[in-house]
Amino acid sequence: MISESLKELLKDDVFAAAPAEEPQRQHYFIEQLKKVFGGSDRRYTAAVVTFGCQMNARDSEKLEGILSEIGFATGADEQDADFVAFNTCTVRENANEHLYGRLGRLKSAKTKNRDMIISVCGCMMQEADEIEKLRSRYSFVDIIFGTHNLYTFPELLFRLLRKRSGSVDAFDDNGIRMLTSSSDDAVRLDRLMRYSGTASGQKDIEKLLRRPVVSVWEGSDRIVEKLPSKRKYPFKQGINIMFGCNNFCSYCIVPYVRGREKSRLPEEIFDEIRAAASEGVKEIMLLGQNVNSYSGGINFAQLLRQIDSLCDETGIERIRFMTSHPKDLSDELIEVMASSKHVCRQFHLPLQSGSDRILKLMNRHYDKERFLERAAALKAAMPDISISTDIIVGFPGETERDFLETLDVLGRVRFDSAFTFIYSRREGTPAAALEDPTEESVIKERFERLLGFQNGIVEENLNALAGKKCGVLFEEISEYDPGLITGKTEQGITVHVPADPGIIGQIRDVVLEENHKFYFTGSLVGKESNATRIGG
Secondary structure, eight states, rough: OOOTTHHHHHSSTTTTTTTTSTTHHHHHHHHIIIIIITTTTOOEEEEEEESSSSSHHHHHHHHHHHHHTTOOOOSOOTTTEEEEEEEEEOSHHOOOOOOHHHHHHHHHHHHTTOEEEEEEGGGGGGSSSHHHHHHHHHHTOOOOEOTTGGGGHHHHHHHHHHHHHHHOOOOOOOOOOOEEEEHHHHHHHHHHHGGGTTTHHHHHHHHHTTOEEEEEEEOOOOOOOOOOOSSSTEEEEEEEOOOOOOOEEEEOHHHHHHSOOOOOOOHHHHHHHHHHHTTOOOOOEEEOOOOGHHHSSOHHHHHHHHHHHHHHHHHOOOOEEEEOOOGOOOHHHHHHHHHHBBSSSSEEOOOOOSHHHHHHHTTTTHHHHHHHHHHHHHHHTTTTTTEHHHHEEEOTTOOHHHHHHHHHHHHHOOOSSEEEEOOOOOOTTTGGGOOOOOOOHHHHHHHHHHHHHHHHHHHHHHHHTTTOEEEEEEEOSSSSSSSOOOOOETTTTEEEEEOOGGGGGOOOEEEEEEOOOOOEEEEEEEEESSSSOTTT
């Protein structure tokens, strides 16, 4: 992958010419990288593999956008790609193990193609022990960075090319608190150069030049946007409105790896929405670890009201958001949703447990009755709303009585979908120190019981919609039947209809005809429309 273009990159003044301000600095490095990858006789390929939440998915769109701008063709198979990025999640232990399994399978491909570049980034890289595990057991990984400095990816890739070509640069930390970095490799290289005339010295230099470029920040209050991104669907876009979390639920590692809350200014958000609309986007998803605690000079309800009005001006037809915390769900937000033209009738309200005792141990700051009251308020204001939730089974010390309290909430709220998990112990969280005498077999039995109960509710809820008419945003050709086009209702229900692919990207009215447990089949009616809500 090393070309004549790299001679320019190896000049000592290449960093001196880089702007100090962001994102201009990263655009500078993108232009430098284009000389290598964009000017080649062949098209380099890239694969970006995403684990975790919608925030990670949005981050991966940014990585793909940067790679595309540099000159890579994205969407390649990871075994054959010239560049592979793993954007990691660490909410549950199996997410970590999943990464290591994928890396293990990639090792032989890296052996065959030493110029393949492998990068690991995201939440998991904010844990120092995981970084050391990568360095010691997966030394073929080339670039490691975390959540706070994802936007510096162009510079890190640039540094890697220089390192592989024999030039190692120290990092200028600019006052950033570093969790770990490979900056000391520059000092090591300087020492090794004294013995470069010996065989052992030369071998040590070659080994150092194959070491990864590592830059993981401990934290940062910076928000840097306005870099290239590549959307999965050209008509849908995630919009980050805030980052981090201050809630510190006892089981959750997110505040430790994503950092404290920081909100973007409203006008920056509005500018990004206007830009998305100019590119034909019809649906936006406002993203944050807890959007309800947005604090960019106005609260989230006020921001949502202004965005709803902005959508009138720009032509964007749907607004979604996630995730919300029950303790922060205000009457004002419910009123804004109910009176809006564009906010979808869908709300993700994580329960986690229906037991007051367990909720207190979880540090959730609400009780069962408060949760039930908030869910009832949503349904009273918007009878057609779809409410989804998260539930953890097997939190340390959970009893059968605690579990039955959770089932009681499910029966009373009748969630339209639930993301259910068996508790995963995460080192560094308060809950990791709690003892749990419950047998694993008991936890698994409760989990299966909860799934059966909730699946029954979902089927009944969907049965009640049969024959209703609603707007569907069509996204793609069905992966199961090329004669069907797949889309989603305002409530997030998946619908398949026989239609021409030309409707992809349009919102069309559909009659929901047959419930297939987790999706509907239906038929088109009328012309393009975004006005019909279920039953309308």
